[in-house]
Amino acid sequence: MSSSTNDQNRPRAARLPSYRAAIAMNLVAVVCWAATPTFVKAISRSFPVNFQNFWRYLVSLAVLWPAYLVTADRSHIRADLAEIRRLAWKIVVIALVQYAFQFTYTYSLTLIYPGLMTLVGQTTAIFGVLLAVAFFPDERLVVRDRMFLTGAVFALSGALLVVLGGGSWGGAAFNVGVLSAFASALAWALLGTLIRRWVPHVPPLASISSVFTILVPLFLASYVVTHRGFPIPPAPPIDWVLMVVSGLIGVGIGQSLFYRAVPVIGVATSTSIGLLIPLLATVISWLAFGERLSAIQIVGGFLLIAGSWFVIRLRLSLKS
Template sequence: MRENHTDSRGIGFLLAAIFCFASVPVFLRHFTGFLDSWTVNGVRYALATCFWLPVVLRTQGKTEAGANVWRDALVPAAINIVMQIGWAMAPYHNTAVVIGFVIRCSFLFSTLFACLLLPVERGVLRHRLFWVGAAGIIGGLTLMYLGSLTAGGTTLLGISILVGTAALWGLYGVLVRQRMARYGAALSFGVVSLYTAVALGGLAFAVGDWRAAAEVSCRDWGLLVVSALFGIAFSHVLLYRAIHILGPVATEGGLAVLPFATALAAVLFLHEKLAALQWLGGVLLVVSCACLISTRYRKSPARNNAATS
């Protein structure tokens, strides 16, 4: 009963994270009309960091003996910085709908990195369904790209940016579980976001056209604030909680429903759409992710022993 209650809490955190993350590609696509990717990154992360800074200051000293959240957050933060650069560049080369579908291949990378870094996850590699799902993801990406050759929506560079970002996202989720599980979700992300905000803010001033932010309308500043809160501050902490309870593989698998929520939002607010071949590739991606997550619950003897020890 207690385990079921814990799983229910994890699923609740995951659903809330899905709601927040679904809006991100739509917001980012909108911002391409008046800000460059470096400035968008710097502004959004600075706003999100300000939200969690009081939590960090209040709780950083309340960790277990020998723990150092600033040290443990260094590697996840480094991965997050590079990932956020790719994430912000993606909307300049892809539509929001394409982003929503292709970024889900992060689940394949999450599984592979989990098997590499977390021994308890390696049992999934023994299941045939895992390899079927992995092949399906590759097939889905191929169909998405082939469909874009005639319908538009992405380019080879755009797909490459998304796949690279997805790989980093998968690694990031595993590192969060491996290195940050002993800390609260708000403290964990608060420290990671501080490192990230400093790096992205520096890049915004060094590379971006940060002066353009002064000309942004009040309405669009409001959207920047909302996207920072829902797309970064809230979503990442909710994701941390889900990862700590459900594990990185199950969490990434649950995020497979995100593309459809993003596609609906993109149709309503940006009037974007996919061609038939792109829809086929997108659906194949999501179904393949479902195949992968099903292997997560076909526990091997090693996983069962780890779960009961």
């Protein structure tokens, strides 16, 4: 049999997008993630936290599993799923951390506005380094570098200015909202650390789809237990539409586009583009809710993003 025939019979790997297309995909993912907090904030008046989490993740699975099946190398799908079954208990632990992230993320948006929340969320870069140092010995070089110390000082100073500079610090709702945003940033950093340590060889879309498959019944069970049944909130139709759209774009489309783009443009470029999220989220929140940051908070936001950029670039440069 000729080599050309063998090539025809061999399962083909998914085609990667061009560099320009991958940049566009990453930008669309960033816009999706920047818009999602505004959707979540808007529907928080109508839906309890875990009710909307349940529906948003259920809707997202309609995108994520098909995206994995379409983009995966067909010859590897069975092996990927077998590996996920073998790592079942680790997948469950990752799902619990994702639950903590999503609950605190959504809950924070019931109390504070999206611009502030996404700025506080940038502290995940610092949390990520601290967790990586604990889990990966090779990461300990990062904390000894002057650039990390500079970035950490910038980020922490910026976070303080963002939190304290708006005049709302001291109010119970504001304080709890900010603490929830910090908790979601920590949970997100822990999530990335566990995925890197436990399932680095499983395609991201496969592992994320598996985690979300566990989360859907978990969110449902939490809502049922908390509310002693499954009451349907009397929300207006527009809020139902926003909830479905937030699940599609924020969790489903955003995740699938991001993981298609990263193999082409690289982590460094993708992460740098991701730093646009707080800026876009603040603009969208201003248009939707009239959210305004004080001059002190804006300065703090720039310091926080700059510090995060220093830390991210340092980690990537030491790995290259």
